[in-house]
């Protein structure tokens with residue numbers, strides 16, 4: 001049975017979820033979720049008051065433990081003015097509610113974080129010597145058991161900022177037995193991002209004997225995932241749709257989850273998973289800790305945080321919700337018909353420059369708007385003897401994995417992708433992001449160009465635009481001027497901001513079409529290219545953003 005997000009459901013048969021208790025091999029009782037189809041529209045998933053994921057009885061489930069963690073004496077001795085000085089230097093902004101205790105000091109060395117020795121060993125093997133600013137502040141907050149909203153620019157190391165405290169948290173819990181649900185859960189919007197996070201979690205737990213992490217994403221064998229989940233794992237990294245399939249089938253439960261991370265939480269809401277995320281949050285055991293991370297923090301995330309986070313610490317580093325200053329941005333005005341030729345010219349020139357200087361060709365991501373265009377562009381590049389591969393939600397899972405693998409190992413240096421690759425994807429050596437088609441919103445632009453200029457490296461972004469993109473182009477020009485003046489601003493992000501941007505773009509386009517109709521030959525039928533039909537349709541769909549067909553998890 002495949003999961004259908006609520007915005008795509010009609011009044012046809014729906015799924016109901018029943019909770020029943022199950023005796024486990026270890027003699028404990030746990031909960032399972034079973035599903036059945038009915039023609040009623042009263043799905044427990046779509047009902048906000050549903051108890052669908054709530055466990056019925058937890059009497060035999062071991063209690064979660066808040067780790068008794070303390071940083072080094074040196075950190076504990078820091079005075080408030082010293083803490084402020086370090087935050088200022090790291091460009092870290094910390095906010096807590098007036099009725100909650102202050103957040104712990106930032107910690108500038110992994111040693112002072114007093115982590116489990118195996119984790120320390122793995123951090124060293126991974127080649128991390130010093131925490132990045134978001135890690136320096138977010139890790140102590142997470143390790144101290146507080147809920148958190150973490151926001152830092154693209155490529156700043158947010159994954160380790162939650163992965164390492166999550167592993168440390170799991171080590172403090174009673175061991176996982178066969179049939180138990182996981183101790184920690186990470187939800188991410190795309191398969192590729194979830195897989196990347198799982199790799200990072202495994203890297204920091206590789207020296208821990210019998211510590212298990214499972215990846216649960218669509219497009220892969222659900223039966224293998226089921227046996228892995230049933231055997232008992234410490235951490236599950238998942239996309240929401242597939243994770244909920246497993247909950248419904250009783251393959252796992254939330255009864256032992258005491259650490260939850262929503263990575264790129266705003267995008268998951270945007271994709272229509274808000275009811276599922278809320279249901280998961282409502283159904284967690286009482287004692288748990290929640291962390292929300294993104295490079296952009298729209299208001300709807302703050303609303304979610306208000307409902308489900310307890311006295312959270314807000315950690316913001318640098319210029320959140322604005323393009324990273326590590327990327328030099330260029331805008332090129334072109335006509336629609338010129339785009340591919342200009343792209344080819346640019347890439348051929350880069351390849352021959354690399355050849356002349358004897359260096360290898362740099363990795364480049366070309367973003368396009370639609371899946372079909374993605375294939376067409378990749379084919380056009382390959383026809384010019386360039387090494388290009390397409391990545392989009394219409395390809396099979398094995399094709400998606402192969403494309404990313406080839407790109408990561410450099411055997412293909414050009415990845416042509418839809419927005420499925422715009423969030424979180426971390427590929428070392430991406431030097432250039434090209435927007436062959438500009439995205440619809442500034443928020444997507446920020447995430448796309450953030451695929452380069454990561455971990456302190458410099459990158460380049462080139463965007464082609466036509467008259468139709470003028471609304472977004474005005475914002476990008478302002479962003480470029482702001483970065484140049486050293487005074488970057490935060491852009492409005494979130495559903496409202498995106499809707500307004502789409503509306504402004506649509507009315508700009510309408511006005512242009514009307515004008516050209518008047519001036520050329522008087523009234524005539526409007527002939528809108530497929531692409532713009534798609535854009536207008538997308539802006540009219542309720543639950544904006546969810547209509548982006550590039551996203552399929």
Ligand SMILES: Nc1ncnc2c1ncn2[C@@H]1O[C@H](COP(=O)(O)OP(=O)(O)OP(=O)(O)O)[C@@H](O)[C@H]1O
Pocket residue numbers: 127128129130131132135152153154155156157158159160294295423424425426428450451454455
């Ligand atoms: N302490 C560190 N030392 C060295 N490299 C690091 C450190 N922390 C993270 N990195 C590297 O920085 C890169 C970016 O990290 P990561 O993918 O976690 O960024 P992010 O903030 O999650 O980005 P995005 O917002 O795009 O998802 C990765 O290649 C990661 O290995």
